[in-house]
Amino acid sequence: MLALTMGDPAGIGGEIALGAWTALREDETPFVMLADPRWLSGMAGGRGIAVRPVDSVEEAGRVFAEALPVLPVPLPAPAIPGHPNPANGSAVTASIERAVRLATENRVGGIVTNPISKIVLKRAGFAHPGHTEFLGALTGQAGREVMMLAGPSLRVVPVTVHLSLRDAIDKLSTDLIVSVARTAAASLRRDFGIASPRLAVAGLNPHAGENGLMGEEERTLVAPAIAALRAEGIEVIGPLPPDTMFTALQRERYDAAICMYHDQALIPLKTLDMAHGVNVTIGLDLVRTSPDHGTAFDIAGRHVADPTSLISAIRLADIIRRNRARANRSHA
Ligand SMILES: NC(=O)c1ccc[n+]([C@@H]2O[C@H](COP(=O)([O-])OP(=O)(O)OC[C@H]3O[C@@H](n4cnc5c(N)ncnc54)[C@H](O)[C@@H]3O)[C@@H](O)[C@H]2O)c1
Numbered sequence: 538m539l540a541l542t543m544g545d546p547a548g549i550g551g552e553i554a555l556g557a558w559t560a561l562r563e564d565e566t567p568f569v570m571l572a573d574p575r576w577l578s579g580m581a582g583g584r585g586i587a588v589r590p591v592d593s594v595e596e597a598g599r600v601f602a603e604a605l606p607v608l609p610v611p612l613p614a615p616a617i618p619g620h621p622n623p624a625n626g627s628a629v630t631a632s633i634e635r636a637v638r639l640a641t642e643n644r645v646g647g648i649v650t651n652p653i654s655k656i657v658l659k660r661a662g663f664a665h666p667g668h669t670e671f672l673g674a675l676t677g678q679a680g681r682e683v684m685m686l687a688g689p690s691l692r693v694v695p696v697t698v699h700l701s702l703r704d705a706i707d708k709l710s711t712d713l714i715v716s717v718a719r720t721a722a723a724s725l726r727r728d729f730g731i732a733s734p735r736l737a738v739a740g741l742n743p744h745a746g747e748n749g750l751m752g753e754e755e756r757t758l759v760a761p762a763i764a765a766l767r768a769e770g771i772e773v774i775g776p777l778p779p780d781t782m783f784t785a786l787q788r789e790r791y792d793a794a795i796c797m798y799h800d801q802a803l804i805p806l807k808t809l810d811m812a813h814g815v816n817v818t819i820g821l822d823l824v825r826t827s828p829d830h831g832t833a834f835d836i837a838g839r840h841v842a843d844p845t846s847l848i849s850a851i852r853l854a855d856i857i858r859r860n861r862a863r864a865n866r867s868h869a
Pocket residue numbers: 549553651652653654655656657668816827828829830831832833834835836841842843844845846
């Protein structure tokens with residue numbers, strides 16, 4: 538059993554959750570949603586989908602084939618599609634907190650999060666840049682969390698995440714590149730079952746600096762990180778020119794691309810296959826995945842949102858849960 542959070546109730550989270558339940562109800566990956574059942578029922582009625590408030594994870598397991606089970610998290614204000622309201626921020630974060638608690642108490646095998654709006658939550662007093670950092674704090678493992686986005690033909694791991702480009706470049710360091718890449722290699726082994734992971738590290742500048750002609754960071758920051766990783770026995774190539782490292786031919790050479798900033802990583806991933814991309818938090822004991830898109834306020838309420846990325850996220854959370862259980866058994 539997995540726990541699915543509510544996300545911003547003015548976004549597409551409810552719609553795609555109903556779509557995911559329809560696709561997965563006969564599957565072996567049941568989930569329970571932590572949300573306001575009245576909000577979900579309002580959306581589900583017109584689509585002939587049943588939503589069932591439940592009191593426990595066990596009850597959720599019993600009803601999953603017939604109805605989308607919901608552990609109630611009441612919304613303080615009405616949810617209007619496309620019009621986010623910071624007054625609902627407390628319920629959005631409560632849903633995440635309860636899901637994490639269920640996971641840390643081993644009542645669920647992992648959590649899948651629906652998209653939140655960072656700016657709306659900030660207006661509601663939320664102190665974290667996004668889920669990734671919030672989950673580190675909630676699990677008592679702050680600083681270990683790393684973002685990976687995984688698609689059918691590419692995995693990317695940004696070294697810096699929700700920062701302006703200027704701040705991201707200032708934050709880059711050899712130590713940070715090494716620690717993020719190390720976490721990625723460990724996750725590829727434990728979560729994705731790749732015994733000898735191959736990493737590719739991107740340069741920061743055009744042409745990966747071209748020997749200092751277009752920037753020094755490849756020589757001063759990235760190359761020393763690659764040397765340190767190789768010294769630890771990790772297979773690494775780079776610094777690669779960022780404009781060509783995502784071609785089909787280049788992608789054959791590695792299992793994950795370590796990227797210097799958010800868009801260097803996420804643009805190729807989402808352009809190649811947004812529907813099947815999944816955001817995975819690696820480095821924590823918690824299993825957490827999420828669709829690779831946001832709240833999509835522009836289409837919320839129209840019932841045109843594609844649930845494929847959420848379905849992929851639920852399936853991947855279950856795969857990671859199983860891979861970790863297998864790895865733990867073989868180490869026992
Ligand atoms: N995991 C998360 O919580 C997460 C991830 C990304 C963005 N966000 C948040 O989402 C908000 C909106 O961000 P954005 O506009 O940059 O990105 P977005 O992914 O919400 O939307 C970008 C475009 O893609 C479309 N789109 C997104 N998901 C779709 C789906 N499932 N089916 C069909 N079309 C879809 C949208 O309609 C929009 O045109 C921001 O507040 C951001 O913070 C949250």
